[in-house]
Amino acid sequence: SAVISQKPSRDICQRGTSLTIQCQVDSQVTMMFWYRQQPGQSLTLIATANQGSEATYESGFVIDKFPISRPNLTFSTLTVSNMSPEDSSIYLCSGGFSQNNEQFFGPGTRLTVL
Amino acid sequence: QQQVKQSPQSLIVQKGGISIINCAYENTAFDYFPWYQQFPGKGPALLIAIRPDVSEKKEGRFTISFNKSAKQFSLHIMDSQPGDSATYFCAARPTGNQFYFGTGTSLTVIP
Numbered sequence: 001s002a003v004i005s006q007k008p009s010r011d012i013c014q015r016g017t018s019l020t021i022q023c024q025v026d027s028q029v030t031m032m033f034w035y036r037q038q039p040g041q042s043l044t045l046i047a048t049a050n051q052g053s054e055a056t057y058e059s060g061f062v063i064d065k066f067p068i069s070r071p072n073l074t075f076s077t078l079t080v081s082n083m084s085p086e087d088s089s090i091y092l093c094s095g096g097f098s099q100n101n102e103q104f105f106g107p108g109t110r111l112t113v114l
Numbered sequence: 115q116q117q118v119k120q121s122p123q124s125l126i127v128q129k130g131g132i133s134i135i136n137c138a139y140e141n142t143a144f145d146y147f148p149w150y151q152q153f154p155g156k157g158p159a160l161l162i163a164i165r166p167d168v169s170e171k172k173e174g175r176f177t178i179s180f181n182k183s184a185k186q187f188s189l190h191i192m193d194s195q196p197g198d199s200a201t202y203f204c205a206a207r208p209t210g211n212q213f214y215f216g217t218g219t220s221l222t223v224i225p
Contacts (some may be wrong), residue, residue, distance in 0.1 A: 004157075033212070042203065042217045044159070092157055101146040103213060105157035 002027050002095050004106035012112045019072070020079045021109045023093030030098040034066070037090045046091075049076040064100055083113045107108035117141060118206050120216025127223050133191040135219045137204035140173070140185060144206040148213075149178065149189045152201045162189070193222045 003026040021044050023032065033051040047055040047068055055068035070076040080087050090110050096103035119138045120137075127133045148163035164171045164178040164187065171178045177190040192200055204216040 040220075043215045045212055048212065064176075094157075101148075101207060101209075102125075102160060102163070103148070104160060107157045108155075110155075 001102070002029055002097075002104045004093055004095055004104055006093055006106040008113045009107065010110040010112075012059060012114065013086055014114055017083055018081045019083065019111060020077050021091055021093070023076045023078070023095075023106055025074045025095045029095035029102050030094045032070055032076045033094045033096075033103070034054075034068060034076070035080045035092040035094065037092055039090070043092065046078070080111065083111075087111065088113045100113055116126075117214035117219070118204060118216045119180045120204050120219060122219060123217065124220040125131070125222070127221065129194065129196060129223055129225050131194050131222055133189055133194045133198065133223070135202055135204070136186065136188045137206075137216050138184075138204050140188045141206070141208065142185070143208040145209055146207045147178070147180065147187050148199075148205050150205065152203065158203060168195075169225045191221075194225050196223045199223050
């Protein structure tokens with residue numbers, strides 16, 4: 001298994017600013033993902049964080065708005081850029097192992113944009 | 115298009131009863147079917163998972179039933195407890211690719 005931590009756990013930000021969320025895994029995982037979850041809703045995949053290369057974004061999400069880094073097998077960051085109130089959500093990091101398909105989630109970052 | 119359809123949206127069960135949540139899928143490339151449990155303010159936690167080569171998997175009070183021909187799978191929580199009150203998500207994944215999540219079921223177990 002993998003234990004995943006995220007920082008910050010929550011933040012309140014002003015419109016037009018940017019926030020970088022950090023994700024740390026306690027073991028080397030094959031895959032890392034970033035999700036968005038509106039309260040009471042399901043999980044929406046933002047992108048797959050690829051080590052040493054550009055992230056793979058899902059439809060509706062672009063690199064300019066959600067730049068992602070993954071410098072190694074245990075760490076990734078997601079930046080929410082030029083924020084608007086519509087970006088208020090919970091952002092979840094997950095990591096997994098391709099050999100057994102298991103995927104583990106961090107506790108999430110609750111973002112509020114005023 | 116929702117790749118994994120989950121029902122019901124909410125469920126209320128008496129303590130000691132059986133909670134049943136159902137999911138259906140269309141993509142026959144899916145070969146891994148996990149269930150996640152999420153408490154308020156927490157990330158989803160892997161509860162139990164099954165592969166399509168078995169029809170049932172049991173871990174404690176939690177059982178997954180899998181019907182490959184019908185492309186359906188369900189989570190059964192036996193002897194439901196108030197501490198089981200949470201949101202449950204089913205998911206499905208083709209080998210090596212992203213997970214597709216259901217819409218979630220909010221379970222409330224009444225003491």
